Amino acid sequence: MPKSxxxxxxxxxxxxxxxxxxxxxxxxxxxxxxxxFYDELYKSTKIKHILVRHEQGAIHMAEGYARSTxxxxxxxxxxxxxxxxxxTGLTDARLxxxxxxxxxxxxATNAIGTDAFQEADIYGxxxxxxxxxxxxxxxxxxxxxxxxxxxxxLGGRPGPVLLDFPKDVQTELTNVRKSxxxxxxxxxxxxxxxxxxxxxxAAALNKxxxxxxxxxxxxxxxxxxxxIRELAEKGNIPVTTTLMGIGAFPGTHKLAVGMxxxxxxxxxxxxxxxxxxxxxxxxxxxxxxxxxxxxxxNAIRAHIDIDTAEFNKRVSVDHILHGDxxxxxxxxxxxxxxxxxxxxxEYLDTxxxxxxxxxxDSSDSIxxxxxxxxxxxxxxxxxxxxxxxxxxxxWAAQYYLFDEANKWLTSGGLxxxxxxxxxxxxxxxxNPNSTVICVSGDGSIQMNIQELxxxxxxxxxxKILIFNNNFLGMVRQWQELFYEERxxxxxxxxxxxxxxxxxxxxxxxxxxxxxxxxxxxxDFFLEGDEARILEVMIPAEEKVFPMIPAGxxxxxxxxxxxxxxxxxx
Amino acid sequence: MKHILKxxxxxxxxxxxxVSGLFTRRSYNIDSIAVGVTDNPEISxxxxxxxxxxxxxxxxxxxxxxxxxxxDVEDLAYHDCISRELVLVVVQCSDSNRTEIISICEVFQAxxxxxxxxxxxxxxxxNTRQVNHFIEMMQKYGIEEIARTGQIALRYRS
Ligand SMILES: Cc1ncc(C[n+]2csc(CCOP(=O)(O)OP(=O)(O)O)c2C)c(N)n1
Numbered sequence: 001m002p003k004s005x006x007x008x009x010x011x012x013x014x015x016x017x018x019x020x021x022x023x024x025x026x027x028x029x030x031x032x033x034x035x036x037f038y039d040e041l042y043k044s045t046k047i048k049h050i051l052v053r054h055e056q057g058a059i060h061m062a063e064g065y066a067r068s069t070x071x072x073x074x075x076x077x078x079x080x081x082x083x084x085x086x087x088t089g090l091t092d093a094r095l096x097x098x099x100x101x102x103x104x105x106x107x108a109t110n111a112i113g114t115d116a117f118q119e120a121d122i123y124g125x126x127x128x129x130x131x132x133x134x135x136x137x138x139x140x141x142x143x144x145x146x147x148x149x150x151x152x153x154l155g156g157r158p159g160p161v162l163l164d165f166p167k168d169v170q171t172e173l174t175n176v177r178k179s180x181x182x183x184x185x186x187x188x189x190x191x192x193x194x195x196x197x198x199x200x201x202a203a204a205l206n207k208x209x210x211x212x213x214x215x216x217x218x219x220x221x222x223x224x225x226x227x228i229r230e231l232a233e234k235g236n237i238p239v240t241t242t243l244m245g246i247g248a249f250p251g252t253h254k255l256a257v258g259m260x261x262x263x264x265x266x267x268x269x270x271x272x273x274x275x276x277x278x279x280x281x282x283x284x285x286x287x288x289x290x291x292x293x294x295x296x297x298n299a300i301r302a303h304i305d306i307d308t309a310e311f312n313k314r315v316s317v318d319h320i321l322h323g324d325x326x327x328x329x330x331x332x333x334x335x336x337x338x339x340x341x342x343x344x345x346e347y348l349d350t351x352x353x354x355x356x357x358x359x360x361d362s363s364d365s366i367x368x369x370x371x372x373x374x375x376x377x378x379x380x381x382x383x384x385x386x387x388x389x390x391x392x393x394x395w396a397a398q399y400y401l402f403d404e405a406n407k408w409l410t411s412g413g414l415x416x417x418x419x420x421x422x423x424x425x426x427x428x429x430x431n432p433n434s435t436v437i438c439v440s441g442d443g444s445i446q447m448n449i450q451e452l453x454x455x456x457x458x459x460x461x462x463k464i465l466i467f468n469n470n471f472l473g474m475v476r477q478w479q480e481l482f483y484e485e486r487x488x489x490x491x492x493x494x495x496x497x498x499x500x501x502x503x504x505x506x507x508x509x510x511x512x513x514x515x516x517x518x519x520x521x522x523d524f525f526l527e528g529d530e531a532r533i534l535e536v537m538i539p540a541e542e543k544v545f546p547m548i549p550a551g552x553x554x555x556x557x558x559x560x561x562x563x564x565x566x567x568x569x
Numbered sequence: 570m571k572h573i574l575k576x577x578x579x580x581x582x583x584x585x586x587x588v589s590g591l592f593t594r595r596s597y598n599i600d601s602i603a604v605g606v607t608d609n610p611e612i613s614x615x616x617x618x619x620x621x622x623x624x625x626x627x628x629x630x631x632x633x634x635x636x637x638x639x640x641d642v643e644d645l646a647y648h649d650c651i652s653r654e655l656v657l658v659v660v661q662c663s664d665s666n667r668t669e670i671i672s673i674c675e676v677f678q679a680x681x682x683x684x685x686x687x688x689x690x691x692x693x694x695x696n697t698r699q700v701n702h703f704i705e706m707m708q709k710y711g712i713e714e715i716a717r718t719g720q721i722a723l724r725y726r727s
Binding site for chain 2: 123124127128131132135148152183184185187188307308309311312313
């Protein structure tokens with residue numbers, strides 16, 4: 001019998017497809033409904049399975065892996081509770097356009113819909129939070145579903161896909177190893193042809209006296225860093241990035257004006273107010289950045305994106321180019337003229353000087369901003385940095401600069417506390433030779449702290465920095481500024497001893513509370529390729545500035561210096 | 570402004586929830602939805618009637634096109650399509666008004682599908698305006714039950 005006709009089980013086929021596809025690492029957690037698949041994984045010599053402590057950890061690891069390597073991230077869970085534990089991660093990957101393939105076990109097809117043990121309609125649950133999902137009904141369909149799912153996850157604007165894999169389909173025999181005909185339209189995975197009026201697009205840009213590039217996460221997905229730099233340098237155009245776009249343009253470049261939006265730099269937000277032309281490159285006019293009707297209201301607004309649904313979604317634009325950002329820029333750049341824009345650049349330099357990122361470093365306590373500056377220096381800006389969500393995330397975005405893409409891993413769209421530690425672990429698996437730092441808070445770290453065990457088990461040298469303010473700091477900041485200091489449920493009066501907790505997992509740690517210890521602490525932290533926990537005690541009242549209050553526009557930005565005037569810090 | 574969206578989708582289960590989910594998530598009210606298979610058994614056609622201004626409907630259209638199972642979306646303006654809706658109405662009748670109801674049905678070219686001593690079951694199809702009008706006419710006799718299919722539509726050929 002020719003090999004192609006020999007029958008194999010669905011589970012075997014799934015493993016072979018993953019191998020053929022080049023997947024060499026998967027993150028997961030076993031359970032009854034996915035056992036046949038795990039049995040085949042056990043036999044695989046090509047795929048390494050990373051056993052996590054919680055399925056949410058598995059999917060965030062897959063995200064960290066995918067973001068830092070540009071490859072597909074794969075995670076596995078069993079049916080029911082295993083599958084539902086993926087929901088937050090799927091939503092996170094959806095909002096931040098991360099290519100993830102989740103494979104979930106499901107009860108046998110004849111039990112589906114009967115409230116069987118550990119049954120959850122994960123297909124139904126994940127419809128709104130995946131780019132694509134499918135319930136595999138027959139082993140003969142596995143090859144097609146696999147191919148469709150991977151093409152969709154990585155094609156166009158990337159995103160998460162889920163394949164629900166019933167137990168009996170895992171054991172069913174099939175000889176269909178290749179999909180004969182895909183059911184989805186090629187537009188879902190092929191690069192779209194470039195559409196839009198390139199000439200008028202370029203003409204408007206060439207005429208602009210004060211143009212600004214506004215770069216989002218799409219620029220990273222499109223690997224367009226080189227082209228963006230070329231465009232900026234050729235046209236002498238300053239560049240601001242969103243939280244997701246950090247690294248797409250070198251943070252230390254003279255044309256860089258830093259991050260914009262709610263906690264963006266004053267100079268980026270002022271540049272938005274005063275530019276006469278703003279070119280959105282793969283960003284989505286997110287509500288933390290742009291207020292409809294007020295965003296860059298005096299400017300001509302232009303947008304390049306691969307996702308047509310982003311055009312005019314929140315902010316109306318004057319010029320549109322649809323296509324893969326890298327491809328579009330390649331044809332646009334030759335049409336962009338070299339223009340001397342020194343008055344605009346000099347003006348921005350003055351604003352930079354007069355409105356720097358600032359904080360008060362006069363007391364003896366450690367300021368997280370100063371700490372991150374030092375960390376940036378000592379790690380030479382080379383580390384891959386993941387964060388959790390809160391003040392520490394914004395300080396990291398402001399003070400740790402990135403000159404390269406795929407080194408900044410943060411939950412932008414969903415703002416998922418608990419993302420940082422597993423994302424860092426996933427990144428370390430994908431980049432074993434890089435320094436990987438997780439910047440977290442005492443709140444966030446406790447959301448997936450069980451993954452310290454994964455670090456210990458696989459001896460992964462992840463560096464974990466915990467800024468401890470004994471508060472849910474960002475919540476406290478809002479309560480202080482907008483709720484008259486009623487600190488409802490934001491104060492912790494109990495934290496574990498993080499250093500001892502690390503010791504329980506054989507991870508070395510240190511706690512620092514005064515400035516004089518900082519240098520030594522960072523050296524200890526970065527030393528070698530071992531996991532470390534560094535707990536940094538910081539003042540609870542320290543805040544993130546500048547800040548644009550929620551729902552307000554660039555005009556309403558509060559700067560650190562404003563708080564000095566009002567006496568409130 | 571009302572829009573009639575004609576959506577071609579792969580004919581398999583779950584597609585309906587994907588599509589309708591997109592509308593509910595954005596809290597758009599669907600006036601009606603009708604689904605049927607096309608001449609190609611692998612493809613179904615969904616006709617969805619929604620209210621919304623043009624830019625909103627344009628957004629929905631683009632979001633729909635992102636769903637892998639959606640093959641095509643056409644926004645049919647009311648005036649350039651033929652639309653039909655089927656309704657079944659059970660109307661109370663008595664000896665005294667029976668002939669009156671029959672003659673109204675004749676005017677509307679509605680078909681009496683069933684009758685009992687006390688009721689008529691009437692079948693009527695037309696565009697939404699006609700269907701609404703017909704139902705209104707029947708209301709005074711007392712409607713016991715009603716079933717509407719939602720609109721289906723096709724673009725006029727030129
Ligand atoms: C899963 C989840 N729950 C709640 C929130 C709301 N939230 C945003 S920031 C924040 C406080 C984070 O505190 P911590 O991790 O200690 O960081 P800090 O702000 O103190 O740096 C909270 C509760 C969230 N983003 N994610």
